[in-house]
Amino acid sequence: SSGINAEYGYIEMGNTKLIAAVYGPKEILRREEFSLKGKVNCEFKFMPFSRAHYCEPRQNFEEKMISKCICDAMEGVILLEKFPKALVDISVQVIQDDGSALALALTAASVALINANIEVKDLVVGTTLRYFENSDVLVDPTAEEEHGPFSKFTGGAGFHLAVLPSLSQISYLKQTGKIEQSQARDCIETCWETCLRLATGIKNLLQESIDSDAPR
Amino acid sequence: STRVIAGIKGKFAEPTINNPNSGFLIPNVILPMTCNTKYKPGFPSDKGIAMSNKLETLLTDATDLMELCLIPGKVAWVLYLDVVCINDDGNVMDAAVLALSAALNNTWLPATKIIEETGRVVLDPDGGKKRLELNFIPISVTLSVFDDKTLPDPTEDEEDIEDGTITCCLDNENNIRALWSSAIITDDVISAALVYVKKRASVLLSVLKKVSKPS
Numbered sequence: 001s002s003g004i005n006a007e008y009g010y011i012e013m014g015n016t017k018l019i020a021a022v023y024g025p026k027e028i029l030r031r032e033e034f035s036l037k038g039k040v041n042c043e044f045k046f047m048p049f050s051r052a053h054y055c056e057p058r059q060n061f062e063e064k065m066i067s068k069c070i071c072d073a074m075e076g077v078i079l080l081e082k083f084p085k086a087l088v089d090i091s092v093q094v095i096q097d098d099g100s101a102l103a104l105a106l107t108a109a110s111v112a113l114i115n116a117n118i119e120v121k122d123l124v125v126g127t128t129l130r131y132f133e134n135s136d137v138l139v140d141p142t143a144e145e146e147h148g149p150f151s152k153f154t155g156g157a158g159f160h161l162a163v164l165p166s167l168s169q170i171s172y173l174k175q176t177g178k179i180e181q182s183q184a185r186d187c188i189e190t191c192w193e194t195c196l197r198l199a200t201g202i203k204n205l206l207q208e209s210i211d212s213d214a215p216r
Numbered sequence: 217s218t219r220v221i222a223g224i225k226g227k228f229a230e231p232t233i234n235n236p237n238s239g240f241l242i243p244n245v246i247l248p249m250t251c252n253t254k255y256k257p258g259f260p261s262d263k264g265i266a267m268s269n270k271l272e273t274l275l276t277d278a279t280d281l282m283e284l285c286l287i288p289g290k291v292a293w294v295l296y297l298d299v300v301c302i303n304d305d306g307n308v309m310d311a312a313v314l315a316l317s318a319a320l321n322n323t324w325l326p327a328t329k330i331i332e333e334t335g336r337v338v339l340d341p342d343g344g345k346k347r348l349e350l351n352f353i354p355i356s357v358t359l360s361v362f363d364d365k366t367l368p369d370p371t372e373d374e375e376d377i378e379d380g381t382i383t384c385c386l387d388n389e390n391n392i393r394a395l396w397s398s399a400i401i402t403d404d405v406i407s408a409a410l411v412y413v414k415k416r417a418s419v420l421l422s423v424l425k426k427v428s429k430p431s
Binding site for chain 1 (some may be wrong): 298
């Protein structure tokens with residue numbers, strides 16, 4: 001509202017809802033060393049009522065870690081050389097968490113960046129996968145399926161993958177748990193396919209919104 | 217286009233020594249960077265803390281805190297009343313109070329039972345739910361002050377250039393629950409403002425009643 005570039009991306013998948021906001025590029029006010037590349041700052045937060053348990057207003061370790069993940073992934077995708085000495089602020093707030101928050105945060109942040117006309121190499125699409133020892137595979141698990149220490153969904157491995165669909169590159173990959181190499185490759189492929197499907201959908205939406213905003 | 221979300225989470229806690237028969241209501245207003253370009257990253261923002269304090273005074277008698285006590289001196293409900301602003305286009309206070317009132321009006325506390333052997337309190341899945349009893353429903357109406365004129369429901373741009381703010385909180389029986397004024401004004405201005413506040417509060421109250429769930 002005051003000439004500062006601010007844009008949003010809102011995502012709902014199943015019961016997980018989150019909003020990503022992007023501000024910038026804006027001038028770095030502190031007199032730091034001159035940098036030929038722009039900087040990215042990311043803040044990820046679960047709203048206090050978003051998960052089954054109460055989340056403290058201060059960022060805890062998990063949220064700081066996820067903030068760093070989003071930051072790293074976005075740094076790889078934004079053309080930082082285009083705005084030296086400037087800062088892009090990304091803020092992701094999770095309104096309701098029913099699993100797969102990190103992957104959705106990456107996707108939402110990337111959509112927000114595109115809406116904000118910040119030059120990026122490509123869209124980022126994230127997805128999560130849970131693999132179980134009996135070869136069951138769950139893509140985009142719910143909160144119970146993803147974390148559930150008290151449910152039947154224990155053991156196996158978890159994958160978080162973020163993909164740059166047009167460039168066919170992986171922007172972010174994290175694997176937890178135990179899994180055999182061959183099965184790991186299959187899991188990554190499944191994630192990849194899911195991301196590509198999501199990417200077509202997201203690109204259509206972005207195209208529609210650009211078309212509807214275009215002057216007549 | 218101001219948007220806020222209010223959510224209520226309950227936890228067990230030990231009552232304070234001074235009030236061993238009381239539960240707690242803890243309001244908290246969060247204004248993250250997402251909602252406005254003016255806010256810097258990192259909690260908490262001064263505006264948020266100020267609003268949280270106002271909500272605390274407003275809600276002092278909102279519900280019978282003794283009802284929230286489960287084992288006197290040992291275990292009581294603490295209700296975290298969180299309001300997160302998604303977009304700040306002015307007048308977050310009114311939005312926050314409305315959202316919080318709607319949330320409080322729709323709060324159902326699960327039944328609890330005490331385990332004989334350990335004396336601990338746990339949730340009773342067969343016990344059903346009990347609605348949180350509110351003594352009153354607060355509604356807030358804010359006006360900006362410019363010299364001696366008032367402008368209701370300011371937007372962010374109007375807030376930036378205002379001389380001061382009058383915030384008045386009524387309850388569902390038109391009693392004044394709280395009144396804050398940060399402007400230099402005369403008696404007449406306040407009286408005129410209160411007339412408007414009464415009208416506006418009944419409009420907001422009807423909106424709240426529409427979203428109230430019967431069970």
